[in-house]
Structures are given as C-alpha cells and as structure tokens.
Amino acid sequence: MEGNMSKLQDVVILLRDGTKLKGSLHNAFNPQQGQVSIIRRGEVENISLKDVCCVSFLVQAGLPRYKRLPSEVIERIVTVSGDEFVMRVLPNEVEFEGFMATPQEDNSPIQRIYFVSEGVKSRELTDLIGTILDKENLADTASIEKAVQEQKALRARRVGDILVDDGKISKQDLEESILDVPTSGKNKKQRLMVGEVLVAEGLITEAQLLDALEKQKKAKGKRLGEILVESGVITEEAMLIAMAIKLRMRFIDLAHITPSLEARNMVAPSMARKHFLLPIFVDDKKLIVALTDPGNLGIIEDISFHSNHRVIPVFATREQVTGLIEELYGPEGQDDDELDVELTSVAEDDASELEQTQVSEAEKAPIVRLVNRTILDGVAAKASDIHIFPVEGATRIDFRVNGLLQQYMLVSEMALRPMLSRIKIVAGMDISEHRLPQDGRIQMRASGREVEFRVSVMPGLLGQSAVLRILDKGNKPMRLEELGLSDAHAKAINQIIRSANGFFLVTGPTGSGKSTTLLAAMASLTTLPRRLISVEDPVEGKIPGINQVQINSAIGFTFARALRNLLRHDPDILMVGEIRDQETAQIAVEAAMTGHMMLSSLHTNDAAGAFPRLINMGVEPFLVADTVKGVMAQHLLPRLCTECRIEIAPEDDLIAQLNRYGFDYDGPAYKSEGCKACHNSGVGGRVLVYELLLVNEDIARLISLNSSEAQINKAARQAGMTSMAEMALGKAREGAINLAYVMPLLSTHDMESDS
Template sequence: MFANASQDLDLNRLLDALLAEQRIAACDALKVLERARQHPDEHPLELIAALALADPLHPGQHLGLDALCHWLADQVGQPFLHIDPLQVDLAQVASLMSAAFAERHGILAVALDDSSVTVASAQPYRRDWEADLNHSLGKRVQRVLASPRQIRQLTPTFFGLAHSLRGAGQPPAPGLSELEQLLELGASQAQAGAEDQNVVRIVDWMLQYAIEQRASDIHLEPRRELGHLRLRIDGLLYPVYAFPAGIALAMVSRLKHLGRMNVAEKRRPQDGRLKSRLPDGAQIELRLSTLPTPFGEKLVLRLFDPQLRHETLEHLGLEAPLLVQWKALLQRRQGILLVTGPTGSGKTSTLYASLRHLATPQVNLCSIEDPIERLEPAINQLQVQPGLGLGFADGVRALLRQDPDIIMIGEIRDQETAQVAVQAALTGHLVLSTLHTDDACAAITRLQELKVADYLIRATLLGVMAQRLVRTLCPSCQGMEHTDRPACQTCRGSGFHGRTGLFELLRVGSALRQRITPGADLEALRQQAAADGLHDLRRCGRRLAEQRLTSLDEVLRVCG
C-alpha cells in the first residue's frame, strides 16, 4: 500500500519499494526527497522521473515516467494505459463528466460501452469520485492507471474540443489577403464565445495534433451525416475523429480562407498554401487541395516539416556507394536525371535535396512545378497554371529563355513535356525530373511510350533513381514479443516508427545504351542493368532488414 491518509500516493513508501527492488540507489532517493521539498505539489512519479535516474533493469536507459507508471500499475494491480487520442471518442467521453469534476479529481474518461466506463487516473487509491460517477452514469467503473502528465495535458484538450464542437457554426468572414497566410497555432487559448471562434479552435487543435503525431497529410472527408478526419502517419491513414457534417464543412471553409482560396467556389478543385506557426515559434508549411464530392468539399492538407528545408542528400538514407554515384551524376553539365516511384515515395524530397547540393552563387537553378511544394530561396520557381495556358512544356520553354544552368521539371507527364525536356538537355542544360514507374529500367520504356526517339534517350539520359519509403522498426519495442507490443506508446503497437528510403540507381552506360532500341524488352534492360552492377529495391530492402532497420514483410508490402 503506497497511499497516505488522504489516499494519495505517498512518496516515501514509493521510494521504499523502489529501494527494496533495487530500482534506485539510496543516494538517488535522497535527491528525490530534496526535489520534493522544492516542488511539494508535483506528483510523486513525476518527482522521481524528473531526475532521469539510470534504470538498472534497462542499461543505458533512464527511469522515465512511463517506466514508473508501468511499475506502479503492476504493484497495484491496475492496467496501465498510454492514452492515445486517436483511439478515444472525444465527444462521447467528454460528455460523461464536467471538466471541473475531471480536473478536481485528476481523472479522465477514455472509453465507454454498454455496461461500463473506463476512467484513467494517476492516483490508484483514490476512490472518492467513483460512487458519484457510478450513480450518475449507472455504469460500472473500470479503472486504469495513466501518466499524470498525460491526464493533465489531455484534460483541457478533450473538454475544450468538445466545448468548441457544441458551439461551432459558420466559419469566420474572409479578410485575409496575403499569398501565404500565417496561422498562429496555440494562440486561441481563451474559451470560445462566438461561433466562428469555435471553428478556429477546432482547426487550431486539428493542426497542432497532426503536427504532434508526425502526420504528413490531413484528410477532411465529408459524408452524409458526419465529416471524417484522418491522418496519414508513416504512410498509412488513421481515423481520428468524426465531426457533425456542418462543422466539417465549416472547417473546410476556414482553411480555404487561410489558404487564399475562393470560398464561394465549391464545384471545382482548388489549391492553396499557408504557413502555420507553432507555439515554440517554428513555422511549418501546408499545401491545401480541395475536391468536390456529393456531400461537400473534401480537403487534403500536406504538411511540410520545416526541417526538410535543410535536408541534404546525406539525410535521405542513401547507402554510401549510391550517394557517391548520385553526386557524380549531379556534376554532369548536361543530360537528364530522373527520379521514379509512386506518389508519396519521397521523389520530391530527393529532387530538392539534389538541387540544394547543386545550389551555388555560380549557377542559375530554375524549376517548373505543379504545384510548388516547398519554397526554396536558391531556386527560381515557376508554378504550372493550366487556367492561364501555362503547362509544363510551356513553362520549360519560358525557363530556357532565362539563361538556366539546371532545370527541374516537377513531372514528365506527357509527350510534349518529354520532348522539351530532351531538347533542354541537348542544348547544354542539366534536367532533373520525375516519372511514375515501378523501377529504374521502366523509365526507359516509359520515355519510349511518350514518343521520345531512341537515339535521343541514348544521347540524353544519364541515370535513373527509383525509390520507395518503408517504415522503420520502432526503437522502443523492437525485440518485444508481439503480445507486449500493443503497450508501446511510440508506435501505438504497430511495431514501426518513422520511415526511410529504398533506392536503386541506374547509371546509363554504353552497354545499356546499345539495348535502347525500338520495342526494347524491359526484362533485357533489367538483366543488363544488373550485369552493370545495379542493386534493385528488394535487395536494398533485404539489407535494411538484415540491419534490423525494417522487416522483410514491410519490404514486400512496399515493393510487391
């Protein structure tokens, strides 16, 4: 029993138990007691965790708050729960009790079914609230132990969002005119009164939460009754929340205002852009895209991490030999370099990192993109505008009159763009672009399909980088039994956290050029490339699996 007379956790009894189990040293216990005198209102587990003591059971790791919570849960016989907002119906649980009741008792409802309500608490012995909750809800209370920090941080989020949802109505009136609107995240902390402020708060929460979860994309999808919010994390989509349809549409309108889009136009797809500022002052860029559906506009926001603005070739995950070879190809004065792969495989990151590698005061870098995904100060960027008759091909022709040294074409989609890319390479320019193909050799046959003459492919194509993104194994639960993995808070039980690249680099040498003939056989091209030293994507994936960076199943999922 670790409780005092008031049923709160007693620090001295906790320390005695930790000392008895040799989880901490006596000198460390004295340090904890000294900190307790300086911070008398701090939770006992947080007092211990704040000193970052060495964990004897896990050499090289600290005795952190979650480890202490796991230990305490085992001691008191209550399940430990890392609260994942992705798994909580916020509106449902926030309606079970008032915010004042939750804050007064330090509890948070996290789940509800027909017969019971699950309540998280960081004080496992306190029961003064159970009878009231049981009486008001008429349901059995199931207790779980959770981190006091999580409960403290999530309580205002849960109840604040529920308050905003109840009060949300129409979006705010337009009045923003800058090309890139700056959204101050975390600035709307006061309780919302006006209906438009409720929508602002909900959008604020959505963006902050997406950034905290490392999401690459946010999907707001209208349906007949509800609007669904999903986040793409490490390449997979996760359901987050279901808003009333009217609120979801109001959120879309709010974001269209911020992205300088035509709010009244709901029949045609639109693109926009905005910047958001986090509470710590960092900025993040977002690209917006709308799509009309039978139930309203679907909105997708792509988030660009500000750290990517400084990402170099060394950060992409290229193995050392491939990195050297790619850099050598980038030093060529003229020709075409292609990056291939499906949507979301990291092609844009590779192109931008390559351009940063080439950016010096002595060269003129130009790009034509649809849309401009990241604003780069060293690149003269032009955006495709089909409504004005400016496509990729016309854009390249315009760039050629700007005395460029290096041209980046966002994507070679059609015959005309392929032809002007080849002409640019023939006239003394280095051209970088992307294609959608399964592997590097397929880029050759794709160019043939786009009616590029074989002799022009032989004369201009320098190399092709094919790539994919695979999820990396979670460092926190790697090596755990599968049954233990669901408790991992880092990866939510998936076993993966973060992504890295798989790459294959095709360098077009003399032997391969001889095989670029009318009706060239793709398999023959692959065999020649392998003879020239190409290591395909699957082989790259096997090496990463052998290094315990990913799994073979993940490689097969991505590469087929």
C-alpha cells in the first residue's frame, strides 16, 4: 500500500462531520491498523478511520511530487461530509478498505490523498472507459472511435430503453439483463445493464449487443457477458476491467494469489462451482470473493448471509477461478456438503452420558463440515498429526507435514468447544469432562479409504486442545529396499532378521519412522515359511501374512501381557511395537534366547544408546550382549524442495560447529525458499538418515562389561559404522537437506574418534 507515509509528514484529516484536523504523523500511516496517529498542538491523537473521510498528505519541501502515470484516470469524488475532489486514480489499484489518489492540478499543495471507502459518498468517472482500456492496451483506438461515433446519438437515453422501443428486445429480456448493484450508501442500489455499460462506453456496438441478446434467447441460462466473450466481440479481461471500473470494484490477476483456507471454509464448494466464484481472504470483518460474472452480483447477499461476513467482490477471469476452485476444494464430487466421510468410534466402551447442549452444538452442520474438512485435508496433505488448540482470540489448527508443524487455518475462538465436542463424540470420550486428559480413537472412511486416528485431548490455561495422530491403513507397507538404505545395509538387516533367534532394535525419537522400518522388515519376511506375529499400539497398516495384535491398555492388555500369551502361539518371528518397561524388556530378551527372532523399538538418540537403555531397564548386561544382533538408529529430516532449491555459501557458525566435531567441510550448502510446488514450505518430503550398529565380538564384550555408550560407539566406528552425522553431512553436500539440519545430530558423533 502506497499509504505507508513516513513520520513527521504534515497531514490534513477530513472527518465525516466536515471537521478538518491538521497535524503531523506520529507513526507511519498504515490503514490496516484502523487508525491514524498525529501530533497536534504538542499532543498525540489517535483517530479512528471509522470517523474519517480522507487523509491528505501535504507536499514537503525538497521532496519531488508524485509522478503522473499515463494509465491514471480522472474521477470526481464526493465524501459523506459533502466535500468534492477531482483526483487522478489508477483504475485497477482500488484498495478494499480505501484507496490512494492524486490531485488533478499539478500545483496542488496536496501530494496524495487516502480516501476511506466508508467515507466516500460517490465516485464518478470522467474518462470514457474505452479510453481507459486503450491505455491498458486492451482495445485499439480505431475501434473505440468508431464505437463512440455510433453511440453519440444515444447519450440522452439508455440503450436498453431504445432497443425496447424499437422492438428489438422485450421488456422482460431487458429486466433479466439488468443488475441491482449495491452502492457505497447503505441499502441503496442502482440499476445497471452490462450490455448498456459496454455500449455506452464504446466497447461494443448496438448491433453487437442486439446480436448477443438474440443468442441469449436461444441459450437460456447463459449470461450476456459470456455470450459476448464467446462471440469474440470483446475479451473477457476487457469486459471485466470495464465493469470493475464502472462499479468501482477491482479486477485482479489470481496468478500470484494464494487463497486462504479460512476463506475457503466460508463458501460451500457447490456454491463456488455453480456460480464460478472463489473466496480469497477473510478476517473478522470481511470476506473477499472473486467473481467471474458481472451479471451475478446478487450472489453477494447470499454469500454474506451464509458466511456472516461483509462480502467485498472483485473480478477475475473464469479460467483462473475455475483452476483455483479445483485446487482449493479438490476434485468435483468431494464437496464439503457432500463429503463421503463416515466417522465412527473404535472405543470398546460406550461413551458416558453426554451433555445435550454440547451435543447439539457439535452436531450442527457447519461444525460437522469443519471437522470433516479438517480431517480430509490433513489426510490429503499426508500429515502425521492434526493439532487443534486455543490461542488468544482464536482457534488454531496445525498440520505436521514432513516433520514440520504448519499452520492450516485460524477459526473463531467460539468454534473450539463444538469442534472438540464433535471429536470427543466420535472418539468415544466423555464429552462433559474438561479437567482431565482423555484418549480415544476414530476410524474414518473417506472415498473408499480407511484411516484411523489416535486422539488425545488435554486441558490447558486457555482451554482444551486436541491432537489427532493419523494412521492411514490404506498405505501399503514399504520394503526395506524402499526406505533409502544402502544395498549393503539392507542385506545386513535381512541377514539378522532371518536368523533363527536374536534381537533387532530400531531406535530414534518420536516421529522418526521407527514403526515404518519395523513393518518394512516384517513385510520382507512374509515369503518365509515362518509364523509371524506383531504386537502394535495401534496397528498402523494391514500386512498380509502377519497376525497383527492390537494393544488395549485401558483393559489391561499391555505389551508385556500380549507378549507372554503370544509365546504360547508358537511364533517364529515376533515384533513388539515398542519396549516401554522392564517387564516387556525382560520377556523380549528371554524370547530372543529361546528360539525366537524379536524385532522392537526404543527411544534413544543413537544406536549405541540402546544397550545402556536395556540394561537400565533391568536386563542383565550379558543377556543383552548375547541376544542383540544389531541396532539401527534413525532420524527423518526435511528434504529440500528441488523446484526452489538454490546453492548458498555455508554459514560461518555452522562450519565452526562442524570443525569442533572433527569435520572439515568444504562442500556447498543449499536452501529452498518456498514455491507453489511445496506450498511455500521449502520442503519436498523427508530424507532418512541412519546408523547401523552390527554387534561383533568386541562390541558384545563391551556390552557385557556394562561399558559406556561412548566406548561402544567408538568400537562400532572402528568396525566401520557410519554415524548419522556423517550420513547427514553427505545428504547436505548432495543438496538433499539444509546444512543446519546436521547440527542436532553432531552430539551422536563421537568427538574423540576423529581427534
């Protein structure tokens, strides 16, 4: 906005009651703040723009005047205070809350004037629209002059009335072509005909209009503007710009605009598709909607009614709007008001008695639609988690995608309670409990796919929050070779898990892909003539050939209890989703010693840390040394988007950190700045970095002696293990990840081994 005028700028503020206040700007003027701060008589005054017609910025000595632009048009502007101005205005630079203009006189003491939209009574264009379009190179001078000459005789009468009098069209056809256009005054409308505007402004001839009206009779349902464009009489852009200028609206190019998800939820997809309109932006006061049809301005009132927002319409081409509708709402047939979604509880017990008022709120159509749309978008975005939580004055919804938390949308703070109530109902939780944490599960069936959610609700200072972990059962399990392992490492892991007995562990933080690696290992064993059983919490995907068991801690069916009982089911290979306690660890190690191959996971930062962790759980060191055959520690790091990735010089502090850990890095660095392909996140997926520790005799001896993690790590490095930090550094050198992502992994690298 050009209205960001500097400090100490002299201004004159015209109030709605006609009062004029002269002073100097105290702060840089920004209309979005809703006020202007001036210094007057030595005091700072904050004046609300609701009380202002316009703000005049006076010419300052020594500073050049605003340069006249050839595309500017002349307007006569009358404010609600009754003051009249003749100004130069850019035809397509009208702001939503106001607009900037320049005095017509070159010697005016005023440099620029910011007009508040609500403070303007009327705006009259003194230039012919055809002349404006000539400036914009949308119509040639010869065709405009010819059209103007043909219309000179019509200036005294409306074109539509002449056509009716001559019997060219019926009165009914004329009425159907006339728009009721809201003006800046409250509850006032003006009658306007699209064809009449285009004829009167020299863009089409009477004959062309008559021909279009005849075609409209035969093509019922088609708008006049659409017929004119299809006939080649006028381009869509020229028509929309002309109507935008006449109606004091704005024509915008959507190529560089990303509509907000908050705005999307204000308009049902069925309405957007039917009327070729696109919600672009929304805040507490207004909703900006792009229209493609100047003859359909009546839809504004419907949108305003359903969204409970003041609607500000703009014009855009149908091609751009149609493309963004598909992008914003998804393929036709997945509309919010016709979502193929079934949410059901997977809890064992019935939910407790529900408070009727909360149930009523939670089952209202807008809330159901909002929850369904949030869940569908989370699944479509391949998010691992959906976060719904309160912030000051709003409810925020975030998605965790590729390990990074991204804001999905902000909705009203009033939506939090009914949203959480809806989620609690389908998750089988107690809807009346607000003081204690609750856990539940939801199954969703959407478009033939089955997705399960682990739901956790937690009380907080501002209110309750919820996190939904997404478990897409429709995803096929990956093979070890598809995880990003080297051929040598994939072969080594396959040799371990095909052993008659032993223990293979996968470690890493939450969200590092441990379950994916374990399931990939199990999936690779399904071709063997062996009995495979997995114990999971929850079962994240169905794998043919494996007996998968779901843990239910609420009824006492824990990992330890499941493992004890499953040993009587004659398994050859057992997978336990996670070792969480001493009992589970003891049973797993004993099973590994008695002819079973065990696979499981632990929460440790590196591979060497798995051994002290098991020992600290109460497992004897010699048992750990005898059973554990290998440990794979892993992390998932954000992959740089290849569409917007650029090479940069490594930062000095990053190089210094690498040097302290014994790395002499001389390669390039890369970053991604964000683009449409990656939704401006700069991330194009995730990269697996890992270290594989294979237990040999030396390492087994160190484990049995309860040696330190550093000693085990050093022995593994001497045996040829590549640390995660080294692997990540190689990925950074290739341009797969940002060099900064390597830094947190340096602590897993033994400093002394490179000294």
